[in-house]
Amino acid sequence: MQPDLLADDVAALIGHCGAQCADVLGFSYGGGVAIRVADQHPGVVRRLILASTTAYPDQRAAADDQHQARPRPAIAWDDPELTGPGAPDGALSRAMAYAGAPADIWRHDRLEDWHRVLARVAFSSDWNLPHARGQLRPGCPDGAEAVLQGWGGPVLILHGTQDATHPVSHARELHAAVPASTLAEIPDAAHMAHFDDPRAWVAEIRSFLAPGT
Secondary structure (H helix, E strand, O other): OOHHHHHHHHHHHHHHOOOOOEEEEEEOHHHHHHHHHHHHOHHHEEEEEEEOOOOOOOOOOOOOHHHHOOOOOOOOOOOHHHHOOOOOOOHHHHHHHHHHHHHHOOOHHHHHHHHHHHHOOOOOOOOHHHHHOOOOOOOOOOOHHHHHHHHOOOEEEEEEOOOOOOOHHHHHHHHHHOOOEEEEEEOOOOOOHHHHOHHHHHHHHHHHHOOOO
């Protein structure tokens, strides 16, 4: 579950598939893992896509008022139905996903559609105990800006303008710091920008990965 080991797994998977390098997309927490792949295995990453994520683990940029209007309800970690010995696998993660749905998507007219997506997800409790004990290392490596600058490859920073998890100011700051980056902002899209506006989201990725770009 440690992010540096997950990055090793990604590199190993690329080699297992018979490829020398690949385009790597990291979403949310996975964005930090993707940056770690470029740091730990720079030769296997051809292009990097960082979607709805942040390079700043201290979360120093605050969300603006419109995001604060959609707060995330608190989930009790000591609720035995979520984290007790008899709790179903993934109960806490599932509860957090449903509670955070109104903040994660901008299109509230499609909230029931998002719930149907969540219903098909196989959530896991494997991270509960190490996270509660503070044993998990941060997803993003220290000095992520310098990591990307040193790697030097093309980076697409893909972000919803209404993201309440990682404010769009994080994406703009990273774009300004990394010369080889492209910033694509998806209007009227929150953290799950791929759900709020899938056509725009996919179009930005296709444009970035198009031959000759």
